[in-house]
Amino acid sequence: xxTFADLRQAQPEAYRxxxxxxxxxxxxIGTQGGxxxxxxxxxxxxxxxxxxxxAGGHFTVLADEFGAGTERAGRIPAVxxxxxSAVAAAKATVDLVVAVLTPTPVRVSESGAVSLSPAxxxxxxxxxxxxxxxxxxxxxxxxxxxxxxxxDTAATGQLNGLLPxxxxxxxxxxGAGSVPLSQIPAHGTDxxxxxxxxxxxxxxxxxxxxxxHPELVGNLDGIxxxxxxxxxxxxxxxxxxRLESRRDELQGMGDDRSDDQDDELDNIxxxxxxxxxxxxxxxxxxxxxxxxxLLGFDTxxxxxxxxxxxxxxxxxxxxxxxxxxxxxxxxxxxxxxRADMMVDSARAADPSESTSAIVWxxxxxxxxxxxxxxxxxxxxxxxxxxxxxxxxxxxxxxxxLRVTNExxxxxxxxxxxxxxxxxxxxxxxxxxxxxxxxxxxxxPGVGVDNASQLGIDPGHVWSSTASNDPIQYGYDFxxxxxxxxxxxxxxxxxxxxxxxxxxxxxxxxxxxxxxPLVRWTWEGPGPFNVVPVPHFxxxxxxxxxxxxxxxxxxxxxxxTGNRPTRN
Amino acid sequence: xxxxxxxxxxxxxxxxRVAGQLTEVTDALADAKANAADLQAVSxxxxxxxxxxxxxxxxxxWLDEVDxxxxxxxxxxxxxxxxxxxxxxxxxxxxxxxxTLDSGMEG
Numbered sequence: 001x002x003t004f005a006d007l008r009q010a011q012p013e014a015y016r017x018x019x020x021x022x023x024x025x026x027x028x029i030g031t032q033g034g035x036x037x038x039x040x041x042x043x044x045x046x047x048x049x050x051x052x053x054x055a056g057g058h059f060t061v062l063a064d065e066f067g068a069g070t071e072r073a074g075r076i077p078a079v080x081x082x083x084x085s086a087v088a089a090a091k092a093t094v095d096l097v098v099a100v101l102t103p104t105p106v107r108v109s110e111s112g113a114v115s116l117s118p119a120x121x122x123x124x125x126x127x128x129x130x131x132x133x134x135x136x137x138x139x140x141x142x143x144x145x146x147x148x149x150x151x152d153t154a155a156t157g158q159l160n161g162l163l164p165x166x167x168x169x170x171x172x173x174x175g176a177g178s179v180p181l182s183q184i185p186a187h188g189t190d191x192x193x194x195x196x197x198x199x200x201x202x203x204x205x206x207x208x209x210x211x212x213h214p215e216l217v218g219n220l221d222g223i224x225x226x227x228x229x230x231x232x233x234x235x236x237x238x239x240x241x242r243l244e245s246r247r248d249e250l251q252g253m254g255d256d257r258s259d260d261q262d263d264e265l266d267n268i269x270x271x272x273x274x275x276x277x278x279x280x281x282x283x284x285x286x287x288x289x290x291x292x293x294l295l296g297f298d299t300x301x302x303x304x305x306x307x308x309x310x311x312x313x314x315x316x317x318x319x320x321x322x323x324x325x326x327x328x329x330x331x332x333x334x335x336x337x338r339a340d341m342m343v344d345s346a347r348a349a350d351p352s353e354s355t356s357a358i359v360w361x362x363x364x365x366x367x368x369x370x371x372x373x374x375x376x377x378x379x380x381x382x383x384x385x386x387x388x389x390x391x392x393x394x395x396x397x398x399x400x401l402r403v404t405n406e407x408x409x410x411x412x413x414x415x416x417x418x419x420x421x422x423x424x425x426x427x428x429x430x431x432x433x434x435x436x437x438x439x440x441x442x443x444p445g446v447g448v449d450n451a452s453q454l455g456i457d458p459g460h461v462w463s464s465t466a467s468n469d470p471i472q473y474g475y476d477f478x479x480x481x482x483x484x485x486x487x488x489x490x491x492x493x494x495x496x497x498x499x500x501x502x503x504x505x506x507x508x509x510x511x512x513x514x515x516p517l518v519r520w521t522w523e524g525p526g527p528f529n530v531v532p533v534p535h536f537x538x539x540x541x542x543x544x545x546x547x548x549x550x551x552x553x554x555x556x557x558x559x560t561g562n563r564p565t566r567n
Numbered sequence: 568x569x570x571x572x573x574x575x576x577x578x579x580x581x582x583x584r585v586a587g588q589l590t591e592v593t594d595a596l597a598d599a600k601a602n603a604a605d606l607q608a609v610s611x612x613x614x615x616x617x618x619x620x621x622x623x624x625x626x627x628x629w630l631d632e633v634d635x636x637x638x639x640x641x642x643x644x645x646x647x648x649x650x651x652x653x654x655x656x657x658x659x660x661x662x663x664x665x666x667t668l669d670s671g672m673e674g
Contacts (some may be wrong), residue, residue, distance in 0.1 A: 006615030018622060020607035025629065028599040029636070032592045036640065039592075043585045043647065049575025051650060062639055069636065075627055083618055128673040152616050159621035164632035
């Protein structure tokens, strides 16, 4: 624990100096990793055959090790800088308190205890004032010391989690149940290999890892849901503490915050909103509610999380729901509700079977439909870069579900909404998905012209678009006009053919129309309401999970392996 | 020069040059280590903060990791170089055998 004396002597700038050195080192590792990749390419261009294949593979592995090192070491500067800021703020508080008290008869001991000197009692009428000042000073000192201790604990944990996987962590790495960190599979490892490793550990070793390094195992596909849940709940709690501490620090800076710090504060507040929603759902285990499992959690960037309603390892049916544009950790609350709705719908469709519905915010989604910021043109939902970046993770997550599911083979579907359908389509097209069905709702295209290009039987490719959903008109004003005069929805959308049209070759299921796309009102001038004014609405794009809706009922049928029943 | 068969092809000079260029990687890593003293800038500062121990452990761990990566690159360089040499030696030996046969000294 940090003491008052420690805080008075603290040198936060030392952490910042180290942070700059870490940035340099991680950049060198990254640059040289790139060089290894280039050399490997040149090697295999000039050398073919069995030995060349093995040598080329070795260069690929080597480059991956450099890449992992860059990513891991590259996170250390932020930890140190954040810690430096927290320590600096706490130190500034205690220094200020000491400075303010120096000319007064209120004293601060070397241990931080505040008391009145004999001089304080010279004027009896002044004593209450000095006592109030002493009380306030003591509170400020105690709070600052506590904040420094919390920041110290959080940063220590984060640094231990960022050691190279081959190195031992500071702290208890030996003794009963300990596991060499070099044995922990890296992110991206095949789920079967992860599962073999995990099940090969003793109970004692698994417990040790969950208690000491939950951040290294919680996001590994192939580890059973119960264990991932335990690990990620622990990570969530420590990250919540860290974010709250940093939020308080930034808020305390007031107008002194830089623009970057304003952005950081906005992001922290957003992530804490998502964390609160997850905590609420994790705590909500009342009658009729599926037990939630936190299968993934990360606060990097805008944050990611994977939450299952019901244990996927024991479920008969599993649906993985991939939400679309604007998705992030902070927005997950609404998606958790949709997952609950899908479980209820599946139960209604087949009460004899159990269903787990998973919200998969395991990718960085576009945050804008159209980004008009000159510096970020194209960083929006019209780009396929987000879908391409998500493919491997979604594919591996599905493989992990197969590996850890117990008993008979479960009926697995993946459901993408809006840009989430693009993510699902790209993954199915390029990686192949080990699933029994695909469901698209409100899709802007799934990267193919025909359902047969998605790697599964087109008879199990399902899609629906509400008649009032503007997504089917792309981003073309002319299409909107055509829709307004009753022409068919556009077939070619921004990310491929419209999967909800007959020509796509999949199965189309019904949705309710949703709120009208255009509503007309008669308005001014003055008291004369003679001018027709259109009001556009995109509500229909988000009404697929409305209670009692045809789409929700049909989704429940498909998730349980049946055919839609509502037209 | 090149070697070629139904089973492999190899451009000796180019592969040899690739191997040589790997020393640039190990040199850069060695320079990075030499200039990484500030990784341990927290040493001796901030008594009472466990972050100092964690940061120093991190620094040592990553300096060791840089050594490990450098060693892996150097081992790859060695094996690629030896592969080229082996191919060339085999090629030269085979050429020698057949020249010997042609000269009528054997067989």
